Amino acid sequence: MRLDRAFVRKKRPHNWIEGVERDKWGKIIRTCGVACCPYKTGKPDQLKNHKAAKHGINVVWCSCDQDNCDYKAKQASSVKNHKQDIHNIDVGWH
Incomplete structure (x- = not known):
């Protein structure tokens, strides 16, 4: 085994988009989008539940x-x- 192979950076998936906020595991961070709401999450279902509970969107x-x-x-x-x-x-x- 060559030493330089141990330090090769992993390739990013084909759907990787630059400039999108991500957590430390590479998952996309989604923001609420409603004015003055600082809510952020990595899970789309949690964002849907937040908007329904706090803002009454799609309820x-x-x-x-x-x-x-x-x-x-x-x-x-x-x-x-x-x-x-x-x-x-x-x-x-x-």
């Missing part, structure tokens, strides 16, 4: 189906709890 709202009730929530379980607490629907007494 599918669940709403209460009772008459004259305007309650909305991001999670179906919250609507179910609302129905139990406010409208006494599907209440299981123990």
Whole structure:
């Protein structure tokens, strides 16, 4: 084995883009993109969840189906709890 082969730099993958912010493992760092929001992550699912939770972007709202009730929530379980607490629907007494 030649010594100079031990110091050869690994080739970058074909999809490597220069000028993109990366972490120490080479994964792309994604920023939120909303004004004045400093959030950064390396995982696209976490960025999607952050935008939905903090900024209300791409949120599918669940709403209460009772008459004259305007309650909305991001999670179906919250609507179910609302129905139990406010409208006494599907209440299981123990």
